[in-house]
Amino acid sequence: MHGVGIHHYYQPEWQQTAVLSPEYLFDLFPARAVVYDVETMEEFLAYGPRLSLVARGLIDQPSAPMLLVNGEKDTQQPISDLYLLMKRGDPKLAWVNPEGGHMGRSEKWPDARVRDEVVQPWLLRQLGIELN
Incomplete structure (x- = not known):
């Protein structure tokens, strides 16, 4: 899993600390x-939740095989x-x-x-x- 939020990633509580990573x-x-495409932190925090796969009803839809890392x-x-x-969908x-x-x-794992x-x-x- 890289670069794509699922649900918690888009929540203001996560983003407020994640931007300090x-x-x-x-x-x-x-x-x-x-x-x-926002300018302020307030706009950013308000925008994110609507992208949640849970909020959009997409999390249980069929998907291609995935490896989550x-x-x-x-x-x-x-x-x-x-x-x-892992608990939802395919x-x-x-x-x-x-x-x-x-x-x-x-x-140990670069x-x-x-x-x-x-x-x-x-x-x-x-x-x-x-694989050999």
């Missing part, structure tokens, strides 16, 4: 303000969204690093290891490519 390389509010300590995407998505597979931040990253040991094998299985 030390995991993002830049000031997060200006980046998100551009995406949402996250860390319990993610400050950009709430882990609660991953668990909500079956999914999840990998959660209990010590990881965004995308499950940690000292980007390359997550990609090589979690994401690529799953993707190859989805494509019907046998």
Whole structure:
């Protein structure tokens, strides 16, 4: 799961702390303000909830196969969204690093290891490519 909120992500309570995330390389509010086409924090916080997959009635709709990747300590995407998505809709597979931040990253699980040991094998299985 990357870059896409499910429900909790869009709630003002989450966003007020998430925009202060030390995991993002830049000031997060200006980046998100551009995406949402808003100028103020108040506009941003008011806009988000209507994008919730729960509020839009989409969370239980059929979906393509999904691999959800996250860390319990993610400050950009709430882990609660991953668990909500796992309980609703079509079956999914999840990998959660209990010590990881965004995308499950940690000292033991840097980007390359997550990609090589979690994401690529799953993707190859989805494509019907046998792993050796």
